[in-house]
Amino acid sequence: MGLTFLLVVALVIPLFSFISLLVLGEKRKIIADKLASAGMGVSAMIFIWFFVRLFYQGAAIVNEQFSWLSIGNTKIEIGLWADHLSIGMLVVVSVISFLVHLFSMVYMHADPKYVRYFAYLNLFTFSMFGLVLSPSLIQMYIFWEMVGVSSYLLIGFWHFKDSAAKAAKKAFIVNRIGDAGFLVAILVALGMYGTTNIQELQELIVLDSSIVLLQVLGVGLVLAAMAKSAQWPLSVWLPDAMEGPTPVSALIHAATMVAAGIFLLARNYFAMTPEVQLLMVVSGGITMVLAAITALFQFDIKRVLAFSTLSQLGYMMVALGVGGVFPAVFHLFSHAFFKAGLFLGSGLVIHYLHEMGEKHDIHFDAQDIRFMGGLHKKLPVLAWGTFLVSALALAGLPLTSGFLSKDAILAQTVSFAESSSSQLAWLVPVAGFATALLTAIYVARLIGYTFFGENRFPKEIRETEKEKYFVPKRMLFPLTVLAVLSFFFAFSLNPLHLYGGWIEGIKLGQLSVSDDLVLMTEILSAVLGVSGLLFGYWFFTIKKAMKPMADDGRLTFDAPNLGAFSYWISWDVLASKAGEKIALAFSWFDQNVVDGIVRGFSVVMVVFSRMVFHFDSLFVDGMVNGIAKFFKGFGKQVQRSFNGDVQYYYFLIVLGFAALLIGFTF
Template identity: 40%
Template sequence: MKFIYLAWLIPIFPVVGFLLIAFITKGFKKINSLIAMGGMALSFIFSLGVFYDVIASKVSINEPIEYAVSWLSVPIKIEAGVLIDPLTSVMLLIVTFIGLLVEVYSLGYMAKDPGFSRFFANLSLFTSSMLGLVISNNYFQMFFFWELVGLCSYLLIGFYYEKHSAVKANKKAFIANRVGDFGFLIGMLCLFVAFGTFNFRQLAVSIPTYQNTIFLTIAALLIFAGPVAKSAQFPLHVWLPDAMEGPTPVSALIHAATMVAAGVYLLARGYILFSSLNQVSVVIAYIGGITAFMAGTIALVQRDLKRILAFSTMSQLGYMVMAMGVGGFTAGVFHLTSHAFFKALLFLGAGSIIHAIGVQDIFKMGGLFKRMKVTSITFIIASISLAGVPPLSGFFSKDEILAITYENGYKFLYYLGLITAFLTAFYMARLVFIVFFGKEKQKYSVHKNPWTMTLPLVILSVFAVLYGFMNKVFATFIYYGTSHTIEPNIIVMAESVAVALLGIFLGWLIYGKKVVSSEALSVKFKFIYKLLFNQYYLNEIYSWVYNTIILSISRFFNWWDRNIVDGIFDKTTASIKGMGSKLRIIQSGSLQSYAFIFFIAITFIILWLAVPILGGM
């Protein structure tokens, strides 16, 4: 039987591992890690089989393979199904491959952690949820796994639950995503009201001919709220930097293949909806462009190694979202997959540094190139790829987004993307020159990392170097509508490379050669520095809105509930209770009392009837 018809098993293997670890073998660390990796390895093998079948059977996005069973039938019929096309097959490979490498890496990173088994159980559930989301053939099923992905991120971000900062971070992520997910849910239901189905293929046929564009626009914008939160786009991006409280392998998985990738994947899977509405596409494009630029500026002044990479992820996600908005379906998906390799490499490299020296502040590091050769070389490769320097993969994927943005007439977003490319190259050069080539700020002992942490770095670095050369093949494999290859734009390419090299050169001048004092710059531009370091004070603004407005409204409704609503019902029940207590007197159960009351009543009746007779005498 073809693997394509066994794709439903791909999310099953990791979830079985989760159940075994959580309920049966949780006390056996080595067995648990083998169970988790075994489940992920099986998922990866089956994903390879699906990928091969898609190529061999010439399955396309226009003609996918789909099969389903009835899931719910009251009051409406909802199916649980699998949709396999080139987009699905590539995402399955990315999630399982990165997930497997992260689990191998975690063997060394989490070896001495008391929550070792819990970590691998949660990691298995996390990847299973993402895989279930990827193969879904309808919005309802996708939303189910979408929420599971959110739950797992909550558990893993707050993995060190004894730390107040970790608890605060996972609550922040949970709340921010609930806002977006509520919009996604309402928008999904709006589509069902309009078309009577959640199925992606059925919607793809019906949406282009739908006449009520206002209703469809509202539904599309509401659904877009989901990716805005999940992929950390402005203004629901504030949770992502704080998500660094979880273990570093979790950060690698969240930023490369699961949580934040889910939002971009939804935009790709529902592309027919968004691309059919020009106003919605423009909103998507500008949200992505603004996020890319804003996150890039914030990363310029951050000190925490993982936070710099987090803002970098946010910025690159902005590129992907912008691509989806300007009509660059293939370019956006290509950057999503390319980014997965070098961003996973960056986070795992950061984890190796933190594991070895126990420090996260880059200004407390220095001289690591001499002491951690493999980590340094692989990290630098990933940094150059992220900066967009040819011929590494980040150059090809980012350049395609810039090219499609330029060619489709979004000149403002194109130049915003160019500026962001410069910022990316600059802050990554800043990080590299400080951490690997800067002077040691303090004496620290460097612990040697085990091979399980080193091997994934080497493997990912190969993909960070070579994956970009797949751009031509990728363009003929994953496309929307008709296959097309973006021809190289010499102007765009030259400008892109120029700004990347300029960013690296300025980073070298300031943080390598120290021709200009970075401290002096931060003092001279103190206002800008503080604005960027404090992330445009959006966290403070949200806190003020929450404490001043939302809590005030909540307190009003609480008062209204306690005093008005409860008051009405309390007084009504009190009156009824009083009447009951009075009437209860005559319901004593004593036969003598009933006879006496009966006698008195008859006496009054006789007297009442006798009054007219006496009055007439």
């Protein structure tokens, strides 16, 4: 009971902070951030304590449930379920949320809705805590919706900006599609098994592809995860979510909203049939490759990282699809730390450029990497330390956590292809390795554009600002912690193998691959990563594929021998042409195929409705009206018999008596 009480305390602290901050209001700004941050720190320490007891003493599992509703013989239970998976997830969420709180104390200090921001941040974290600790699908669905509402509030936090308001609505609406799938899965679970308790379902469900409703349950859960984790084709909302404050982006992309979808599938993986797993592979594979390609063409520093998140989530979805629950969850944890570090690092860059712009009264897009360059002189700790380490982890270089977790997924895909009877299965590892190369290239592009090369600040800033920028400790501390957690030793003491560390304690199975295959995968991945980084740095920084902004705002390119089709051709020009062709193709498909189907369906429905109308008028209404007329006429005849004449009534009685006698006689 003591452990349960402690777990409840850690869970409700963010909720208490949320309510307290709303009551305090903006006038209590001086204590609001401290209250919110201190509360999150306490929750993080409690979860870390649970983590230590569970993974090293095996004595911290909590499973307390009680009946909430009873409908006939069906009981709906709610409670707390803290096992290996949920405790590991809670540590990741709480630590990152605490660091985001600290960073936000500086980043959001001048915002007029400072207190409301921290209130929403606490609501967001509480919702994720509740989701992770849910023992049933219905309770998980409740917190699932709360996560959606919280993200809507934070993405649209600067609602006075039209782009932010639209981005919030877009995220909310697209996620309703996934929520519908989740609701269908809950109804199927209740109808087939009479329970939504995850542990009971795990005991009752026997995977059988011939059971249609079981397929529907799995597809419903995958659809929910595709929306929450922004997988193709429900990935359109995540890049626009960058309209929210940068620390919010760090929380969404690292530990809360997008992580919820992968967690949902890992928690309910026992319900995934081979057909449903194939759906995960297709959706994740497409997302993984297309998002990595798209990241190459972005100039908004946050959008580069946003598409990177899409790609890495695609890795996790593919891992689940090929049976690798363990590597998927491992990559979810490792990605959370280095992606949070990258987003907070980009926030520091944006914060610095904003300050410079306000100081010189210059208005420019502080998120556009075309206005950056040479920042290693202004922000050396970020350029050579925290941001670089997190970026190398994203690229999957050796000695980083990303190297271990990404290669675990790649090894699982190779094993899947080897054991498959179809040669098409090899497309999965090929797509994985291609994405690894693309990831290294766009990481090098981002680092080169942002920190190295020519200084492309606006002229007034470039000529006057010569000194290094002093990074506030409350911004530097979270970045340092996240950078340290991006190294291999945060998960395993072996830099070349993921076993031997606490990550084994998740108890979600192991890689069904040989050590030789893992080693081969690591070597190939390391070669691709280093090659991609070198090529990206050479092409974008040394060869200077991009020059400073021209006077009219256009980007100019260093392109000698432009008549020849060579590598100097701008990636961005190619991207715009490809995007135009793709847009035209989708437009044609929409107008001729989709609209044609809709118009054809509408014609069929009109004809069918007219047939139903005539059938209803002639047959149904005719039958009903005929019966009514019959009984109406019959009633009138009977009514005439009751005319108030007593002698007539006597006559009828005698006549009836005589008829009875005759009947009995014969």
